[in-house]
Amino acid sequence: MQAPIELISAATIAARVAELGKQIDQQLPPGPVTVVGVLRGAFVFMADLVRVIPRTMTCDFLGVRSYGDATVSSGVVEITSDLGTSITDRHVLLVEDIADTGLTLKYLMDVLTARGPASLHTCALLSKPSRRAIAVTVDFVGFEIPDEFVVGYGLDAGQLYRNLPYIGVPKL
Ligand code: IMP
Numbered sequence: 001m002q003a004p005i006e007l008i009s010a011a012t013i014a015a016r017v018a019e020l021g022k023q024i025d026q027q028l029p030p031g032p033v034t035v036v037g038v039l040r041g042a043f044v045f046m047a048d049l050v051r052v053i054p055r056t057m058t059c060d061f062l063g064v065r066s067y068g069d070a071t072v073s074s075g076v077v078e079i080t081s082d083l084g085t086s087i088t089d090r091h092v093l094l095v096e097d098i099a100d101t102g103l104t105l106k107y108l109m110d111v112l113t114a115r116g117p118a119s120l121h122t123c124a125l126l127s128k129p130s131r132r133a134i135a136v137t138v139d140f141v142g143f144e145i146p147d148e149f150v151v152g153y154g155l156d157a158g159q160l161y162r163n164l165p166y167i168g169v170p171k172l
């Protein structure tokens with residue numbers, strides 16, 4: 001298997017994640033936070049992000065399937081595993097690996113909003129603004145990238161490459 005071509009290095013990611021943590025801590029309302037990670041893509045990013053947010057927090061996860069193993073969004077989002085805790089009256093930070101068409105994020109925001117959180121903010125490591133199919137607010141974005149399929153740092157192609165420490169473009 002050939003190594004993907006590096007687009008964003010591990011050091012650049014680490015520096016940006018530290019900045020995001022500070023911004024999030026400054027901008028979220030005071031008080032404890034529930035950080036909700038979207039599985040599986042966000043698990044690496046979230047592990048680094050929560051360690052640079054100096055707040056009282058709980059962590060929970062939503063299992064989601066949006067693409068199957070295809071690389072094109074079907075627009076159909078399926079919750080494969082729900083939160084283990086209530087988010088009613090909690091300040092919630094939803095953490096995604098990437099906002100591509102925005103359909104997944106929009107769907108999950110609607111689902112979480114219906115549960116009555118005290119506040120809901122969204123954070124995505126990556127965003128492809130040129131791919132957006134629906135208007136969705138991403139409060140904190142790590143990097144805006146062009147319309148290229150990327151892997152690594154949690155992101156997969158056919159479930160592979162999630163363990164890559166950098167973000168890269170797989171060679172065909
Ligand atoms: P959206 O609903 O189109 O915004 O897609 C969101 C999901 O698609 C993400 O959570 C990823 O799992 C997947 N995805 C979108 N673009 C990429 C990519 O470039 N690489 C890997 N996965 C991606």
Ligand code: MG
Nearest residue numbers: 041067155156
């Ligand atoms: Mg995926």
